[in-house]
Amino acid sequence: MDRLPGPHRTIFKNLKEFQNFIIVTFTKYKKELDVNDQRNLVDAFLTKQQEGNQESTQYYHNENLTVLVGDLFGAGMETTSTTLRWAILLMAKYPEIQKKVQNEIDKVIGSAQPQMEHRKQMAYTDAVIHEIQRFGDIAPTTVPHVASRDVTFRGYFIPKGTPILPILHSIHKDKEYFQKPDDFYPEHFLDSEGNFKKNEAFIPFSIGRRSCAGENLAKTELFLFFTSLLQQLTFKAPPGAELDLTPALGSTNSPKPFAICAIPRS
Numbered sequence: 001m002d003r004l005p006g007p008h009r010t011i012f013k014n015l016k017e018f019q020n021f022i023i024v025t026f027t028k029y030k031k032e033l034d035v036n037d038q039r040n041l042v043d044a045f046l047t048k049q050q051e052g053n054q055e056s057t058q059y060y061h062n063e064n065l066t067v068l069v070g071d072l073f074g075a076g077m078e079t080t081s082t083t084l085r086w087a088i089l090l091m092a093k094y095p096e097i098q099k100k101v102q103n104e105i106d107k108v109i110g111s112a113q114p115q116m117e118h119r120k121q122m123a124y125t126d127a128v129i130h131e132i133q134r135f136g137d138i139a140p141t142t143v144p145h146v147a148s149r150d151v152t153f154r155g156y157f158i159p160k161g162t163p164i165l166p167i168l169h170s171i172h173k174d175k176e177y178f179q180k181p182d183d184f185y186p187e188h189f190l191d192s193e194g195n196f197k198k199n200e201a202f203i204p205f206s207i208g209r210r211s212c213a214g215e216n217l218a219k220t221e222l223f224l225f226f227t228s229l230l231q232q233l234t235f236k237a238p239p240g241a242e243l244d245l246t247p248a249l250g251s252t253n254s255p256k257p258f259a260i261c262a263i264p265r266s
């Protein structure tokens with residue numbers, strides 16, 4: 001792939017730049033390190049590295065630190081922030097849904113600081129967040145897996161060692177489970193009485209042993225950020241602008257860059 005022209009070269013170039021940024025950062029941290037006053041994860045990792053035992057050499061080497069910090073950005077930060085960008089775009093696109101969320105926030109949370117306990121009383125907001133994740137479809141596939149043993153699935157024999165890439169996208173667009181798969185329709189997660197309704201085909205964090213390690217943290221972040229934003233602000237398209245819901249080209253689905261007006265509510 002290195003020798004072929006194409007957009008993947010930009011990915012390699014950006015990845016190198018990103019990794020260099022991490023290396024430069026932890027090299028600086030290494031110089032300042034005080035094992036008795038560890039400031040963050042990088043300091044904790046470097047402290048283990050300096051212990052100089054077998055574990056330090058085997059696991060706590062620079063390459064693992066680079067990948068670990070990279071994973072936290074990629075898996076931990078980019079995912080939730082991209083989902084929140086979809087949330088802002090969708091709220092501006094569908095002002096009547098935004099209004100219903102804000103009414104529920106005003107009723108249940110008022111001017112207090114949003115807490116996770118509020119979620120059980122906020123079926124509509126919960127349904128909207130689920131629908132943002134389903135519609136935004138930020139991880140259309142899982143990360144690559146490999147069959148750990150021979151399996152037969154729906155009549156197909158899959159030998160041990162076969163690479164497998166489950167497609168979450170097709171599940172989230174399945175008409176059998178979602179009445180209007182191509183629309184933004186929070187009612188996918190509400191029953192006729194307006195109670196929150198689980199849907200077993202909602203699996204944006206994937207399922208099984210290797211499903212997302214940050215699922216609970218991500219759900220917490222999404223609820224707290226989303227409600228805090230809509231408690232204070234109303235999102236609107238700039239005058240005359242048409243908001244485009246087509247995702248940008250990439251291995252994950254993020255919204256194309258957009259301009260937005262954030263109007264204080266008070």
Ligand code: HEM
Nearest residue numbers: 075076079080139142143204205206210211212213214218
């Ligand atoms: C909206 C937010 C997020 C979504 C939609 C999401 C989605 C996913 C998906 C689809 C996978 C692949 C699972 C598989 O291959 O079966 C995954 C893996 C992973 N995610 Fe997330 N994720 C999110 C947030 C986070 C956060 C906040 C963290 C950590 C701070 C995190 C850490 C990880 C890790 C470490 C893995 C790899 C797990 C493994 O291979 O065992 N994710 N995530």
